[in-house]
Amino acid sequence: MDLRSHQDLLEMVPELPEVEQCFLANLQLPVMEKMALQSSFLHEQKGKKVRPALFLITARSQGTVRKELIPVAAALELFHTATLLHDDVVDGARFRRHRPTINQLLGNKMAVLTGDFLFARAFKLLTAYGSIEIVDLMANVVAEMSSGELQQQLDAFEPTLTEEEYLERNRQKTAAFMAACCMAGGIAAGAEDRVNLAFYRYGLHLGMSFQLVDDILDFYGGLKGTGKEACSDLRNGIVTLPLIHTLQVSDKREQIRAWIREGKLDRERIDPILSEVNKSGGLNYSAGKAEQYMQKALHFLKEIPSPEVVENLKMISNLVLHQL
Amino acid sequence: MDLRSHQDLLEMVPELPEVEQCFLANLQLPVMEKMALQSSFLHEQKGKKVRPALFLITARSQGTVRKELIPVAAALELFHTATLLHDDVVDGARFRRHRPTINQLLGNKMAVLTGDFLFARAFKLLTAYGSIEIVDLMANVVAEMSSGELQQQLDAFEPTLTEEEYLERNRQKTAAFMAACCMAGGIAAGAEDRVNLAFYRYGLHLGMSFQLVDDILDFYGGLKGTGKEACSDLRNGIVTLPLIHTLQVSDKREQIRAWIREGKLDRERIDPILSEVNKSGGLNYSAGKAEQYMQKALHFLKEIPSPEVVENLKMISNLVLHQL
Numbered sequence: 001m002d003l004r005s006h007q008d009l010l011e012m013v014p015e016l017p018e019v020e021q022c023f024l025a026n027l028q029l030p031v032m033e034k035m036a037l038q039s040s041f042l043h044e045q046k047g048k049k050v051r052p053a054l055f056l057i058t059a060r061s062q063g064t065v066r067k068e069l070i071p072v073a074a075a076l077e078l079f080h081t082a083t084l085l086h087d088d089v090v091d092g093a094r095f096r097r098h099r100p101t102i103n104q105l106l107g108n109k110m111a112v113l114t115g116d117f118l119f120a121r122a123f124k125l126l127t128a129y130g131s132i133e134i135v136d137l138m139a140n141v142v143a144e145m146s147s148g149e150l151q152q153q154l155d156a157f158e159p160t161l162t163e164e165e166y167l168e169r170n171r172q173k174t175a176a177f178m179a180a181c182c183m184a185g186g187i188a189a190g191a192e193d194r195v196n197l198a199f200y201r202y203g204l205h206l207g208m209s210f211q212l213v214d215d216i217l218d219f220y221g222g223l224k225g226t227g228k229e230a231c232s233d234l235r236n237g238i239v240t241l242p243l244i245h246t247l248q249v250s251d252k253r254e255q256i257r258a259w260i261r262e263g264k265l266d267r268e269r270i271d272p273i274l275s276e277v278n279k280s281g282g283l284n285y286s287a288g289k290a291e292q293y294m295q296k297a298l299h300f301l302k303e304i305p306s307p308e309v310v311e312n313l314k315m316i317s318n319l320v321l322h323q324l
Numbered sequence: 325m326d327l328r329s330h331q332d333l334l335e336m337v338p339e340l341p342e343v344e345q346c347f348l349a350n351l352q353l354p355v356m357e358k359m360a361l362q363s364s365f366l367h368e369q370k371g372k373k374v375r376p377a378l379f380l381i382t383a384r385s386q387g388t389v390r391k392e393l394i395p396v397a398a399a400l401e402l403f404h405t406a407t408l409l410h411d412d413v414v415d416g417a418r419f420r421r422h423r424p425t426i427n428q429l430l431g432n433k434m435a436v437l438t439g440d441f442l443f444a445r446a447f448k449l450l451t452a453y454g455s456i457e458i459v460d461l462m463a464n465v466v467a468e469m470s471s472g473e474l475q476q477q478l479d480a481f482e483p484t485l486t487e488e489e490y491l492e493r494n495r496q497k498t499a500a501f502m503a504a505c506c507m508a509g510g511i512a513a514g515a516e517d518r519v520n521l522a523f524y525r526y527g528l529h530l531g532m533s534f535q536l537v538d539d540i541l542d543f544y545g546g547l548k549g550t551g552k553e554a555c556s557d558l559r560n561g562i563v564t565l566p567l568i569h570t571l572q573v574s575d576k577r578e579q580i581r582a583w584i585r586e587g588k589l590d591r592e593r594i595d596p597i598l599s600e601v602n603k604s605g606g607l608n609y610s611a612g613k614a615e616q617y618m619q620k621a622l623h624f625l626k627e628i629p630s631p632e633v634v635e636n637l638k639m640i641s642n643l644v645l646h647q648l
Contacts, residue, residue, distance in 0.1 A: 090436060115440075
């Protein structure tokens with residue numbers, strides 16, 4: 001996310017600096033200080049707070065945001081950070097947003113345990129707020145996310161993955177979390193069931209769109225500021241929609257399938273695959289899907305009574321589609 | 325734990341087979357079936373259910389155990405299993421109870437994600453029961469356990485670790501969980517605060533004793549049926565009380581300290597260290613400490629009004645001291 005979009009987000013959600021403070025306070029414990037994690041986390045987190053923003057926007061649907069929602073918003077970012085730590089271990093990622101990952105800096109062991117610690121702190125903040133419904137929602141999200149990641153591991157180097165399987169995995173990995181963030185805000189605000197359901201569906205479709213865009217950007221790598229290495233998914237054997245589409249339409253599909261199955265996806269093979277993905281329109285196809293999901297997301301906003309909330313969610317959608 | 329002690333536990337806690345069923349039901353999801361994890365987990369879990377047993381015994385303090393407590397007991401075992409999965413990744417352990425670990429069978433990635441999944445399912449079972457107090461207790465436990473494990477990683481290959489630091493780490497890693505299991509039972513039974521506090525203190529001292537015995541047994545390795553490799557702690561640079569004591573009294577301490585710092589703890593160095601630990605009475609010293617903690621644990625039982633609960637907790641203590 002660039003500075004401009006960070007500014008947009010801050011204008012919409014002026015509570016974000018407070019969320020940041022609460023988030024950082026929850027990283028503070030003797031053991032973390034010894035690891036000198038703080039500064040690394042600080043940098044890593046700058047400009048990211050999409051999930052707390054979704055929560056705080058929908059929490060405004062019955063009026064102003066109460067102080068006690070700040071720790072709930074921070075908890076959502078802690079959950080997100082915990083999953084990033086574990087995902088980076090799972091993917092063997094060395095960089096995120098142009099900075100070394102925790103597993104790169106301190107090893108896989110520390111990254112696993114720090115992730116567990118952050119999960120626990122996040123649950124702790126939710127129980128302190130006291131809504132068992134929101135705790136339950138987030139326990140579901142963590143179960144969905146880890147199932148989705150497990151599924152992704154099982155599907156690695158598997159060129160027969162279908163579009164439906166890919167989309168279901170994205171729902172579990174990414175969309176269920178964004179849906180829960182939107183709905184949790186509605187629950188905290190005491191919104192009607194009908195409105196909460198609309199929040200959920202909005203967040204779900206937004207999340208689907210977000211993951212589609214993220215997977216497109218992975219083909220470009222560093223270009224758009226994700227700070228990840230180019231084609232990191234492909235190198236890990238993770239098949240995403242641009243490639244799935246290519247494997248359906250390209251006349252080189254048998255060759256590419258064989259390469260994926262063999263698992264030796266080095267530079268010499270990544271380059272021709274990438275060029276084939278471009279040629280076969282795989283990236284455009286995915287971008288079209290992302291656009292469709294976004295349209296569906298916006299469709300659900302009709303159920304939301306507050307014009308200000310609707311306006312803000314539309315702006316968030318725009319940021320997502322142009323990659324936060 | 326041998327068959328005899330398993331039988332003792334079953335007589336005390338006849339609900340354990342139901343807990344086992346609920347536990348296994350929560351491992352069932354499509355992704356898990358594909359991993360053929362079930363059978364492995366099944367074997368691994370046989371004969372272990374100390375934490376659910378503690379919970380169900382203390383839950384009986386105001387009368388019989390209600391059906392809805394079975395999933396809570398299963399959740400405690402899920403938390404325990406999740407931490408075992410992550411600990412085995414962190415320690416690079418290849419065996420547990422004579423069976424290959426999940427990280428050994430399916431790799432670190434799957435073990436990390438499966439652990440996350442089990443944490444989430446455990447929280448889910450607790451929210452379904454509906455006591456935010458118990459959810460909060462367990463969020464605390466997970467934070468303590470991961471802090472303790474982080475601390476252990478930071479202290480690895482550090483021969484200046486003190487007895488106090490070691491004991492505090494054990495409190496976080498092990499004792500806080502057992503304390504919470506005992507107290508959660510009291511909370512579920514609606515026991516008085518005074519009684520719940522006594523349960524907590526009993527469990528805390530029991531857990532301290534348990535970890536001390538576990539660390540003694542690590543020096544013997546496979547001998548007593550833990551199924552771990554001998555001196556796995558030492559090989560990972562994890563300094564425990566028998567060694568701390570040895571480093572205080574042995575005249576070879578400078579040599580041993582240097583070896584630990586160098587980090588090359590191979591057979592040629594483990595053997596002389598082990599013989600020095602034996603000679604300096606390090607194992608006896610630790611066993612004495614374990615006995616002291618157990619005496620303190622039993623002392624807190626005076627506050628418990630139900631003679632049956634006291635009787636059962638005494639029996640559990642006995643099983644722990646002779647290693648479950």
